[in-house]
Amino acid sequence: MKLWRTPLDAEKVRVPHGVVSVIIERCKGCSFCVEYCPRDVLIISRNFNKKGYHYPEVVSEGLCVDCNLCEDICPEFAIYSDPVENTPAPATKENT
Amino acid sequence: MSTAPAKAAPVERKELHHPKDTMLREDRLPHIWCPTCGIGTAVSCFVEALRETNIPEEKVAVVSGIGCTGRVAGYVNLDSFHTTHGRAIPFATGLALAKPDMKVVVFSGDGDLVAIGGNHIINAARRNMNITVICINNFIYGMTGGQCASTTPQIAKTSTTPTGNTDYPFNVPYLMDACGATYIARWTVLHIRRLKKAMGEALNKKGFSFIEVIAPCATLYARRNRLGTGFDLMKFYHDNSEIQHGADTKMVDIGFQEKIICGKFVDIDKPTFLERYRGETNGGGK
Ligand code: SF4
Numbered sequence: 421m422k423l424w425r426t427p428l429d430a431e432k433v434r435v436p437h438g439v440v441s442v443i444i445e446r447c448k449g450c451s452f453c454v455e456y457c458p459r460d461v462l463i464i465s466r467n468f469n470k471k472g473y474h475y476p477e478v479v480s481e482g483l484c485v486d487c488n489l490c491e492d493i494c495p496e497f498a499i500y501s502d503p504v505e506n507t508p509a510p511a512t513k514e515n516t
Numbered sequence: 517m518s519t520a521p522a523k524a525a526p527v528e529r530k531e532l533h534h535p536k537d538t539m540l541r542e543d544r545l546p547h548i549w550c551p552t553c554g555i556g557t558a559v560s561c562f563v564e565a566l567r568e569t570n571i572p573e574e575k576v577a578v579v580s581g582i583g584c585t586g587r588v589a590g591y592v593n594l595d596s597f598h599t600t601h602g603r604a605i606p607f608a609t610g611l612a613l614a615k616p617d618m619k620v621v622v623f624s625g626d627g628d629l630v631a632i633g634g635n636h637i638i639n640a641a642r643r644n645m646n647i648t649v650i651c652i653n654n655f656i657y658g659m660t661g662g663q664c665a666s667t668t669p670q671i672a673k674t675s676t677t678p679t680g681n682t683d684y685p686f687n688v689p690y691l692m693d694a695c696g697a698t699y700i701a702r703w704t705v706l707h708i709r710r711l712k713k714a715m716g717e718a719l720n721k722k723g724f725s726f727i728e729v730i731a732p733c734a735t736l737y738a739r740r741n742r743l744g745t746g747f748d749l750m751k752f753y754h755d756n757s758e759i760q761h762g763a764d765t766k767m768v769d770i771g772f773q774e775k776i777i778c779g780k781f782v783d784i785d786k787p788t789f790l791e792r793y794r795g796e797t798n799g800g801g802k
């Protein structure tokens with residue numbers, strides 16, 4: 421997100437931050453989570469699980485905003501995010 | 517890009533627990549549904565919606581019929597029953613009458629509810645039974661081998677209509693509207709937030725509430741019609757669904773790979789079967 425000026429409440433606003441976990445052996449590699457994550461936190465791994473499915477992997481950990489979209493859209497109950505308390509706003513794509 | 521060969525996943529170091537596991541029969545997972553099938557996403561929305569309604573878990577029962585969606589009853593960690601083909605609604609009706617304090621949810625597929633159990637669903641809606649029906653519509657009979665269903669769009673190919681279906685399909689919200697359902701909504705499994713909200717509303721609704729959930733069947737419907745996988749169908753829903761709350765249900769039929777109108781179509785209040793039977797109302801209309 422690029423801003424043309426620093427918002428006046430930038431000091432106060434805290435973008436939620438999450439840590440995403442994948443239960444690898446449940447995943448069937450549908451890539452719904454990878455496609456619909458609003459922050460492009462995930463990619464499909466080159467590696468595969470016991471059943472041969474390519475599971476998602478976190479590529480940009482700091483970007484997850486704990487929106488839980490991946491958790492709700494996953495048909496396999498294989499991915500979820502946990503909120504991280506009291507962290508500064510995550511780095512945006514531009515400054516990483 | 518690295519040239520290292522792909523390898524099997526490393527052994528998971530710590531035991532991971534999905535936040536929805538308490539609502540599911542965890543020992544049954546992974547479930548039987550195919551990769552990119554949409555039923556799992558609908559169940560995910562359902563357990564989340566149920567949690568948000570704060571209805572105690574012991575006051576909820578899930579009833580399913582036969583079919584891919586029929587397996588839902590076996591995966592939710594609630595009182596549940598997997599009935600014979602098409603008979604989820606009669607079972608749920610009996611349950612709702614014997615246990616009026618319970619929230620009875622029928623979670624089943626289009627073939628089971630609208631075709632084989634078609635007579636049951638229209639009469640339960642007509643009598644305004646106090647049940648919530650979640651109908652996964654993937655336009656085909658999944659588990660039995662991809663036969664043409666009464667919801668299969670015209671020209672779509674199935675194993676029993678290899679050159680394309682010639683019949684007109686049911687417009688399910690219109691059918692339910694004509695039968696007098698008190699709540700009717702349709703969402704695709706891509707609309708996770710709205711679907712969840714609708715499920716919450718339906719669970720809190722008194723009387724016959726109905727949600728049609730459009731979901732991809734990757735293995736039979738998508739493959740036979742050369743539509744790719746469920747992932748491609750999700751993209752199709754993204755580009756081709758249109759939200760029209762309060763739309764005239766007569767206008768919401770679905771053609772083959774045509775626009776899908778979603779939204780909450782009906783939300784009315786009227787006395788339920790039990791209220792009328794007990795004489796709690798004057799038996800009257802809306
Ligand atoms: S919680 Fe949201 S931002 Fe984080 S990985 Fe999942 S979809 Fe992406």
Ligand code: SF4
Binds near residue numbers: 450451496
């Ligand atoms: S949505 Fe679930 S099953 Fe699909 S790739 Fe992501 S973790 Fe795997």
Ligand code: SF4
Binds near residue numbers: 550658
């Ligand atoms: S056959 Fe179709 S509906 Fe059944 S599990 Fe597979 S994709 Fe889902």
